[in-house]
Amino acid sequence: MPPVIAGTRAELAELLVPHRAAGRRVGLVCTMGAMHEGHASLMRRTRLEIGPDAPLVVSLFVNPLQFGPNEDLARYPRTFDEDVALCAREGVDIVFAPTVDEVYPGGDPQVTVDPGPLAGVLEGKTRPGHYVGVLTVVAKLFGLVRPEVTVFGEKDYQQLALVRRMSGDLCLGVEVLGGETVREPDGLALSSRNRYLDPEQRQQAVALSRALRAAQEAGPEGYAAALAAAEKVLADAPGVDLDYVVVRAVDLAELDEDARGEARALVAAKVGTTRLIDNMPVVLGAPLRH
Numbered sequence: 203m204p205p206v207i208a209g210t211r212a213e214l215a216e217l218l219v220p221h222r223a224a225g226r227r228v229g230l231v232c233t234m235g236a237m238h239e240g241h242a243s244l245m246r247r248t249r250l251e252i253g254p255d256a257p258l259v260v261s262l263f264v265n266p267l268q269f270g271p272n273e274d275l276a277r278y279p280r281t282f283d284e285d286v287a288l289c290a291r292e293g294v295d296i297v298f299a300p301t302v303d304e305v306y307p308g309g310d311p312q313v314t315v316d317p318g319p320l321a322g323v324l325e326g327k328t329r330p331g332h333y334v335g336v337l338t339v340v341a342k343l344f345g346l347v348r349p350e351v352t353v354f355g356e357k358d359y360q361q362l363a364l365v366r367r368m369s370g371d372l373c374l375g376v377e378v379l380g381g382e383t384v385r386e387p388d389g390l391a392l393s394s395r396n397r398y399l400d401p402e403q404r405q406q407a408v409a410l411s412r413a414l415r416a417a418q419e420a421g422p423e424g425y426a427a428a429l430a431a432a433e434k435v436l437a438d439a440p441g442v443d444l445d446y447v448v449v450r451a452v453d454l455a456e457l458d459e460d461a462r463g464e465a466r467a468l469v470a471a472k473v474g475t476t477r478l479i480d481n482m483p484v485v486l487g488a489p490l491r492h
């Protein structure tokens with residue numbers, strides 16, 4: 203069965219009434235469309251969480267508030283029919299695809315979400331205002347859909363951390379789960395923006411995941427070795443204009459040289475004009491002997 207498309211808040215609310223009356227758990231996956239297997243995996247994970255009879259809602263909205271003035275809002279890929287077909291294959295019940303006016307009647311909102319200090323680093327440093335835009339629209343989507351559970355991709359690791367933090371700090375009551383990153387066979391993380399890459403850039407882009415794997419492999423030798431291994435791969439990579447490569451704590455705090463245990467390696471770089479991000483778990487320090 204194809205999903206029902208809701209273009210307005212009123213249509214969405216009406217579609218959810220019978221589910222709420224029946225006490226079903228609502229699941230939400232937030233997207234900007236141009237869907238791929240990464241999005242599909244979040245839908246499947248959400249379905250597992252809510253069960254077969256509960257409503258699975260997917261939002262499809264390219265949110266202008268999270269794009270900077272020199273970013274790719276105008277050319278962001280829009281593939282509505284293919285997206286709906288993917289949602290149908292994944293058993294999505296409702297696709298919420300509002301217009302900009304429907305989400306922001308009267309223009310930009312006066313009240314927005316302050317994402318706090320975690321938004322001042324990494325993606326937030328390079329893209330000022332990005333996480334105000336992301337959290338504001340996610341808060342609105344939470345308010346409109348009122349989901350019990352949502353799954354966000356680990357590919358956007360800082361975004362996942364911030365959405366979790368928002369739900370907790372603002373008592374929104376939404377369980378925020380992380381979905382593993384889906385990759386191409388050569389390691390490149392699936393991303394809607396991969397379609398901007400020409401064949402040569404597509405080859406070059408694999409350096410990001412190779413660098414993260416190098417950090418993983420060097421992890422047992424410690425923090426400095428893990429970081430240096432990733433940096434070396436990227437320094438030798440043609441066509442890759444590095445923004446940052448870091449090894450951080452799982453909560454994205456900075457680490458010192460003696461750090462041990464679970465950490466996260468994260469990278470952002472431009473390949474041609476396309477900005478890509480990726481991250482992987484890293485375990486720092488040799489395993490403790492018993």
Ligand SMILES: Nc1ncnc2c1ncn2[C@@H]1O[C@H](COP(=O)(O)OP(=O)(O)OP(=O)(O)O)[C@@H](O)[C@H]1O
Pocket residue numbers: 232233234235239240241243244353354355356357358381382383384385391392393394395396
């Ligand atoms: N490869 C992936 N594996 C798992 N989840 C993903 C993957 N790529 C994106 N997601 C998740 O899908 C959700 C919607 O993301 P979005 O629509 O921006 O897709 P995207 O591919 O990340 O696009 P972009 O190229 O703009 O970053 C987010 O929670 C994001 O983390």
Ligand SMILES: CC(C)(CO)[C@@H](O)C(=O)[O-]
Pocket residue numbers: 232233234263265268336339340358361
């Ligand atoms: C969460 C999100 C849909 C908000 O616009 C977007 O940032 C994305 O696609 O990751």
Ligand code: BAL
Pocket residue numbers: 268358
């Ligand atoms: N996937 C995160 C959305 C963005 O880059 O704007």
